[in-house]
Amino acid sequence: MQAVLLAAGEGTRMRPLTYHVPKPMARAGGRNLLEHTISRLPSEVNELIIVVGYLAEQIMNHFGDEYEGRKVIYVRQKKLLGTAHALSLCEKHIRGRFLVLMGDDMYGDDDIANCLKHEWAWMVKKVRGKFTGGRIVYDADGHVTAVEEGTHDVAEGCVGTNLFVLGKEYFNYPMVPIKDGEEFGLPQTVALAAKDFTIKIIEANGWEQISDMNDLKHLHAQFTKGQ
Numbered sequence: 001m002q003a004v005l006l007a008a009g010e011g012t013r014m015r016p017l018t019y020h021v022p023k024p025m026a027r028a029g030g031r032n033l034l035e036h037t038i039s040r041l042p043s044e045v046n047e048l049i050i051v052v053g054y055l056a057e058q059i060m061n062h063f064g065d066e067y068e069g070r071k072v073i074y075v076r077q078k079k080l081l082g083t084a085h086a087l088s089l090c091e092k093h094i095r096g097r098f099l100v101l102m103g104d105d106m107y108g109d110d111d112i113a114n115c116l117k118h119e120w121a122w123m124v125k126k127v128r129g130k131f132t133g134g135r136i137v138y139d140a141d142g143h144v145t146a147v148e149e150g151t152h153d154v155a156e157g158c159v160g161t162n163l164f165v166l167g168k169e170y171f172n173y174p175m176v177p178i179k180d181g182e183e184f185g186l187p188q189t190v191a192l193a194a195k196d197f198t199i200k201i202i203e204a205n206g207w208e209q210i211s212d213m214n215d216l217k218h219l220h221a222q223f224t225k226g227q
Contacts, residue, residue: 007103008053029223082183108206
């Protein structure tokens, strides 16, 4: 099975560190974020497709053509036009059903395994109160019906983690523009495919979004606790 890791962004909220280091290469607990993410992939994933862009050479030089027994393919996103655009560049390499996830967030092993039990899956995180971003709306059977962007204040809601299990048919759907057409959103495009395919919602237990230096410091503290 192939896994696509999205690792092209500039990581502006982690500056000044990311002036010289791409965000997926930021270190916590003795490893960089991308290494942590790859280490949690199940053994059935035998090929990695890493989408690189900002300071791409650092990632490519570090992981090489093979990493921990897995073949590595690099795809360059020269213009940072969003997550759906990043994934679209990988189409020619995709052979069948595949996993896609962010290269700079932390995902739980069990959560990933639960997603892979389904043909199509979307990992979400339950939240309460006020939050900004893409609220994932789904029905009683756990099937996606919409992605609502903006600021929300709800008793209970769900946000996406940008981890999906998708079929190659995903690429038959047009990318959905967001941010006034400046980017193309992966969640929104997956939601479009959900009109034709059953996408199982999986609630995350171990996901942590690493957005800024405070998140990185917190993650490092978790890894080094008791040392």
